[in-house]
Amino acid sequence: MTRVFDEDLGAGFGTRAVHAGQRPEPLAGAIMTPVYLTSTYVQEELGRNKGYEYARGKNPTREALERNVAALEGGRHGFAFSSGMGCVDSLMKLFRGCDHVVCGENVYGGTFRLFDKILRHYGMEFTFVDTRELELIGRAVKKNTRAVLVETPSNPLMRVTDIRAAADIAHQHGAILIVDNTFASPVFQRPFELGADVVFHSTTKYLNGHSDMIGGIALVKDDAIAERLQFIVNAAGAIPGPFDAWLALRGTKTLHLRMRQHDITGRAIARWLVDQLGAESVMYVGLPSHPQHELAKRQMSGFGGMISIELGTRDRAAHVLKRVRVFSLAESLGGVESLISHPATMTHASVPADDRAKLGITDGLVRLSCGVEDTEDLRADLEQALQGLPAAKREAGSGKRGAAVLR
Numbered sequence: 001m002t003r004v005f006d007e008d009l010g011a012g013f014g015t016r017a018v019h020a021g022q023r024p025e026p027l028a029g030a031i032m033t034p035v036y037l038t039s040t041y042v043q044e045e046l047g048r049n050k051g052y053e054y055a056r057g058k059n060p061t062r063e064a065l066e067r068n069v070a071a072l073e074g075g076r077h078g079f080a081f082s083s084g085m086g087c088v089d090s091l092m093k094l095f096r097g098c099d100h101v102v103c104g105e106n107v108y109g110g111t112f113r114l115f116d117k118i119l120r121h122y123g124m125e126f127t128f129v130d131t132r133e134l135e136l137i138g139r140a141v142k143k144n145t146r147a148v149l150v151e152t153p154s155n156p157l158m159r160v161t162d163i164r165a166a167a168d169i170a171h172q173h174g175a176i177l178i179v180d181n182t183f184a185s186p187v188f189q190r191p192f193e194l195g196a197d198v199v200f201h202s203t204t205k206y207l208n209g210h211s212d213m214i215g216g217i218a219l220v221k222d223d224a225i226a227e228r229l230q231f232i233v234n235a236a237g238a239i240p241g242p243f244d245a246w247l248a249l250r251g252t253k254t255l256h257l258r259m260r261q262h263d264i265t266g267r268a269i270a271r272w273l274v275d276q277l278g279a280e281s282v283m284y285v286g287l288p289s290h291p292q293h294e295l296a297k298r299q300m301s302g303f304g305g306m307i308s309i310e311l312g313t314r315d316r317a318a319h320v321l322k323r324v325r326v327f328s329l330a331e332s333l334g335g336v337e338s339l340i341s342h343p344a345t346m347t348h349a350s351v352p353a354d355d356r357a358k359l360g361i362t363d364g365l366v367r368l369s370c371g372v373e374d375t376e377d378l379r380a381d382l383e384q385a386l387q388g389l390p391a392a393k394r395e396a397g398s399g400k401r402g403a404a405v406l407r
């Protein structure tokens with residue numbers, strides 16, 4: 001299994017982002033880790049090799065990425081996967097058919113779909129709760145609970161879970177805490193420092209940052225969990241190809257710089273949107289009006305570029321989605337380019353309509369991923385897109401928050 005280089009851990013975040021896990025290549029001294037396009041490795045003699053046997057188990061490009069992100073998160077081991085979902089699926093293989101997981105009720109729709117539509121059929125049990133309410137986590141725990149999984153801030157409602165408190169609850173019951181840190185990235189949130197046992201990412205998003213690959217990564221501190229996960233990686237094989245691993249590794253070199261800009265723009269656009277739509281209609285963890293802003297300030301060092309806005313009706317959402325010019329209508333987030341999406345019909349379409357309505361993922365909800373273009377161009381784009389918004393009338397399923405924009 002891939003372990004961080006201990007000597008990388010003393011450096012500052014930016015230095016780790018650029019160098020951790022990477023050493024000049026021994027043949028020519030290439031400063032960039034080569035893309036090791038190989039499926040197997042020649043063995044010197046029976047039972048003697050250079051530590052590599054077959055590339056499903058290990059690949060040097062992938063190892064560099066795993067060491068790099070493990071160093072950024074403050075974990076000890078890293079495991080890269082072919083997608084964020086491949087990562088979650090492999091993490092669930094740490095458990096057995098009779099085990100129970102407490103999961104945040106507002107997580108990425110694909111995570112919910114994997115648990116609800118596939119893993120349940122193998123006998124695993126899942127209870128979905130509002131993890132903002134700590135007593136609901138405690139109440140959901142059962143004798144067979146093995147893990148609590150939280151996504152914070154959550155996609156797309158920007159809910160914040162108290163990581164330290166969730167870790168304490170999980171540990172009191174002999175379970176582990178798994179944190180999806182995709183939205184915050186290790187630049188702004190370090191779940192291991194707050195007690196998490198496993199941290200994971202869709203590397204497709206901020207870690208890669210350039211919207212040119214799909215991947216996932218899990219970071220682990222505990223050697224026993226890491227050994228089991230290495231077994232799963234090799235046995236189940238949800239690994240990324242070396243070129244995708246290399247693209248993600250190139251992305252992490254500038255993660256700290258990109259996140260700084262996402263954060264500057266996120267804050268500015270969120271404040272401007274409050275003036276246009278009212279504070280109740282803008283969900284951004286960096287706004288003082290966000291119900292959990294104080295908690296966000298405690299456990300995050302920045303707030304990034306993810307904003308959701310409630311426009312009240314599907315027509316009003318469609319109006320904005322059609323008129324944007326700099327933002328592009330597309331699934332995904334975290335890239336250098338700004339994206340805009342409609343969670344109810346895109347990322348969270350697999351969540352049943354009733355559940356979506358209860359959660360507040362309404363037909364009027366629009367999610368923005370602010371990229372690193374000029375802030376002023378993004379603001380101007382939204383300004384022209386909001387012009388001529390159809391008159392607000394309440395639509396079925398537009399939820400409580402929707403009422404706020406019906407001014």
Ligand SMILES: Cc1ncc(COP(=O)(O)O)c(C=O)c1O
Pocket residue numbers: 083084085086108110111151155180182183201202203204214215216332347
């Ligand atoms: C928060 C979060 N976690 C996990 C995933 C799944 O990642 P992937 O699309 O790389 O499989 C996503 C995808 O949008 C996500 O937003």
